[in-house]
Amino acid sequence: MIQHTLIKKRRWKAKPIGDRVFDFLIYTVLTAITLTSIYPLLHILFASVSNPNALMSHSGILLKPLGFTLDGYKLVFKDNSLLVGYKNTIIYVGLGTFINMLMTIMGAFVLSRRELYFKNFIMILITITMFFGGGLIPWFLLMKDIGLYNNMWAMILPTALSTWNIIILRTSFQGLPVELEEAATIDGASQANILFRVILPLSKATLAVIFLFYLVGNWNAWFNAMVLLRDRELFPLQLLMREILVANDATATTIGSAGGVVIDSAESSTAFRELVKYCAIVVSTLPILLVYPFLQKYFVKGVYVGSIKG
The missing domain is CATH 1.10.287 (Helix Hairpins)
Known part of the structure; x- marks a missing residue:
């Protein structure tokens, strides 16, 4: 040393x-x-x-x-709505991220095939969706007509696939040596075996980055919940956080006698409500902060590999 x-x-x-x-x-x-x-x-x-x-x-x-x-944390964990929101968020993040990765991997694999017909035309159609949309009201009417209103799937299916992430992963797949796939094909490997035994193990860095993008995006999602959910039992944590931090909804947190905390004046009630805001931020942010250190080493390598070729 x-x-x-x-x-x-x-x-x-x-x-x-x-x-x-x-x-x-x-x-x-x-x-x-x-x-x-x-x-x-x-x-x-x-x-x-x-x-x-x-x-x-x-x-x-x-x-x-x-x-x-620690009275603020006692109030946060005493409030049942925040605990329900925590449970909902874990479900949305777990199931949503799984579907995100599954759809992105399958789409990127298909688009990376050199023998795919009309590949450039398909990529143009996919890329257009990054810049143009139908607008909020038509989108809301569509979600309602297809049954994605006020249910769990409203937080999962509308964001099942990110165009940006599928382009990054497709580029990463295309950057792998074609000789590896040819060797696997000669050995009798199917397309599924090539994907799971050749391509995915060599793309761990890019997959880790995309996984973290989806994980953080799903954890922080609140807009779709605000538009598509009406039942408070389905609200994710971030929508309840919005009520606490932005809308300043006094009903979003239980201010009273909880966990041994007794509030006896309007001034103290306001003070504790302010304290609960900070505690709720810590509680909602801590899980993501714990995940970052384990995946951050893949960030530069993963995005770089996924951007070598256009």
Whole structure:
């Protein structure tokens, strides 16, 4: 370790003064960007465990918790609607991401076949959907007519396939050596065997990136729920979060005597409602933050591989 540090110092001293200044500026800018990105997370975390009355009276930057209390989390987990929303979101994310990956893999595999007739024409039709749509009202009427209104599938089927992701994955499949498929065909492999035993194992990086795109998109989805769902028992977590954070719906959280927390004034009720907002943000964001570190290493490699060829 010491030898490694000495080598770094020698390399630093061997650099021209211009390169040193440039490196210093780069590290300074990157440090500032890192702090700018991390601070909002720390602010929300500190606020979620702060004393609600002290938090309401505080203004400016928050560098540490103002006292310490878990009453906000008690209220969040005491509220049944948020727990139901959590359950619904897990169902939508799990089933939705599975269908997303299945549809994207099948579509990309078909479009990557060199012998596919009218491939360019089909790609043009698919690409057009990225830029043009029928509009919100026709889309809503269509969803209602085909039975995707106020039921679980309204959160899954309308977003079953992303044009952007299928293009990335198709390009990744096309970048694989054709000799591998030819060798598998000579050995008697079917198209399904080629897909699952040759192509997918060699495309893990791109698949991981697309999987994370779908996972985060499904976790954060709220617009389709707002338009297509009317039964609160079907609401995902993010739609309830919208009520808490944007609409400021006082009925979205239970403010009263819960989990040993007794609120005895309108001022305290407002303070606790503000505290619950921060706690709900932490609860809804934590699962995705836990997934990112395990998949982020695939990001650059996966997107790069999927963009080599047009």
